[in-house]
Amino acid sequence: MITLVRATELIGRPVVTLAGDDIAQIKDVVFAAPGGHLIGFTLAGRGRFAGPLDRALPWDRVHGAGRDAIIVSDGELPTRDELVSRADLRNRDVLGDAVLTDAGTALGTVTDVVVELGVAPQVAGYQIRTGEALPPAGRTVLIPLPEAMSVSGEAVVVAATVAQHATEDLAALGATISSYRARTGESR
Known part of the structure; x- marks a missing residue:
């Protein structure tokens, strides 16, 4: 059995450490090109008016992805630029295509x-x-x-x-x- 989720349902999901610290929320889902593999997420601070963070969450740092939260082992995350450099983002936003x-x-x-x-x-x-x-x-x-x-x-x-x-x-x-x-x- 495979587990499917709409990418927009991941946006806004809290990122929580195994220690229970609520450290961020998902801002964007980043896919690698070609192939469409999910490589990670850009992050925003928690709360309605929180802006984007300079940190990102690579998929290989995800401990678990559930219906209500994304779980990570700790809050040590790479910079957003490190994650984005792994993806060819040109012409990859398909919404509206x-x-x-x-x-x-x-x-x-x-x-x-x-x-x-x-x-x-x-x-x-x-x-x-x-x-x-x-x-x-x-x-x-x-x-x-x-x-x-x-x-x-x-x-x-x-x-x-x-x-x-x-x-x-x-x-x-x-x-x-x-x-x-x-x-x-x-x-x-």
């Missing part, structure tokens, strides 16, 4: 990124607002991310077969991804 199939059909617009948590978390799919090709237009669905795809900063190109696996349920998306991997032998 068009989703096109390799057959040239516009499926909709990216509204969120679905992340598979685990030892090596990565992008597993997208939440999109549908266009005319996935009626009714304007609804929100989740689509799985095949292994091979392209992200340009303006468009995300996916296999045409992705459209038949669109679902409104995160659990159903997880089952679809597991089934796809079993059929293709893909092991992420």
